[in-house]
Amino acid sequence: MNIAHKPFSLPALSVVESNDFTRAARILHTRAGILLGSHKRDMAERTLGLRAKKVNFATVREYLDLLEQSPHSPEWENFVNAFTINHTAFFREQHHFEILGDFVKTRTKPLSIWCAASSTGEEPYSIAITLQEYCPQPSYGVNIIATDIDTKAIERAKAGVYSMERVKPVPEEQLKKYFQRGVGERAGMVRVKQAVRDMVKFDVLNLLSPTWHSNEKFDAIFCRNTMIYFDKETQTRILERFAQVLKPGGLLFAGHSENFTYLTKAFRLQGQTVYVVSET
Ligand SMILES: C[S@@+](CC[C@H](N)C(=O)[O-])C[C@H]1O[C@@H](n2cnc3c(N)ncnc32)[C@H](O)[C@@H]1O
Numbered sequence: 001m002n003i004a005h006k007p008f009s010l011p012a013l014s015v016v017e018s019n020d021f022t023r024a025a026r027i028l029h030t031r032a033g034i035l036l037g038s039h040k041r042d043m044a045e046r047t048l049g050l051r052a053k054k055v056n057f058a059t060v061r062e063y064l065d066l067l068e069q070s071p072h073s074p075e076w077e078n079f080v081n082a083f084t085i086n087h088t089a090f091f092r093e094q095h096h097f098e099i100l101g102d103f104v105k106t107r108t109k110p111l112s113i114w115c116a117a118s119s120t121g122e123e124p125y126s127i128a129i130t131l132q133e134y135c136p137q138p139s140y141g142v143n144i145i146a147t148d149i150d151t152k153a154i155e156r157a158k159a160g161v162y163s164m165e166r167v168k169p170v171p172e173e174q175l176k177k178y179f180q181r182g183v184g185e186r187a188g189m190v191r192v193k194q195a196v197r198d199m200v201k202f203d204v205l206n207l208l209s210p211t212w213h214s215n216e217k218f219d220a221i222f223c224r225n226t227m228i229y230f231d232k233e234t235q236t237r238i239l240e241r242f243a244q245v246l247k248p249g250g251l252l253f254a255g256h257s258e259n260f261t262y263l264t265k266a267f268r269l270q271g272q273t274v275y276v277v278s279e280t
Helices: 020-032 036-052 060-070 075-083 096-105 123-136 152-158 173-179 232-244
Strands: 111-115 142-148 162-163 178-183 189-192 200-204 216-222 244-252 268-270 276-277
Touching: 020 036, 020 060, 020 075, 036 060, 036 075, 075 152, 096 123, 096 216, 096 244, 111 123, 123 142, 123 173, 123 200, 123 216, 142 152, 152 189, 152 200, 173 178, 232 244, 232 268
Parallel strands: 111 142, 111 216, 142 200, 216 244
Antiparallel strands: 162 189, 178 189, 244 276, 268 276
16 A cells, blocks of 8 residues: 555644633633643644534634633533643652651541642552551541542542553552552553552542632641642642641641742741641
């Protein structure tokens, strides 16, 4: 077969106009807090063109009209999911898990930890494994809540299935103890064992939402590598709400490039991007 002249075809996109990017960036920022920099323009326009086509609009303008006019449209989920960045890893910033382990030994049960942008689950399962290792009787009086705005990421997190490549940061001994190896169709994959999965309750939650968890107070909150996508005003608002839901002496774990020292007095830097809630 002569394939030399076979036309190269891309999936057709809906029509993108010059102001669609700015409008979409504003809509995304209002809904999810995420800032879409102009360096992402090409990627964003392509994504918008594909989404608009998928829901049968000839133009991205009509697609954005739908989002603006229908705050409860199911398409919101796809729109936000398309612009989240889910990069994560097991035991990312390893020192935080050592600090967490030592910290939980000083606290009294019941222990509650909130992983506030848990992506595909590697971070909350690293928390659960740490508690298994450091807490006496970890199946009792330990509550881990893991949330994210991205519905697809939460689905993957709940399944707890990962490639061998993804679990490389997990020490061999813990890999044997807390993961089961896939067989047959799942060869080359591992699944977090039921006992560890049972420790984590996953839910979809937008950090910008006016209500979070009902009256729940936490010993520690992990919100790492997420605030960098928000503007300073949004970061400050969220930090002050985090302070209100932490128990006295509670810790906030931030990402390696996040510095909240100048944003609010609600937290004091303890070191290594770990903050302790200020006494009121
Ligand atoms: C780069 S990942 C960080 C994952 C993990 N915390 C870590 O450090 O490995 C950022 C996560 O923040 C989530 N996110 C972005 N905006 C959010 C919002 N408004 N509310 C909740 N989660 C959000 C994204 O869906 C994404 O999964």
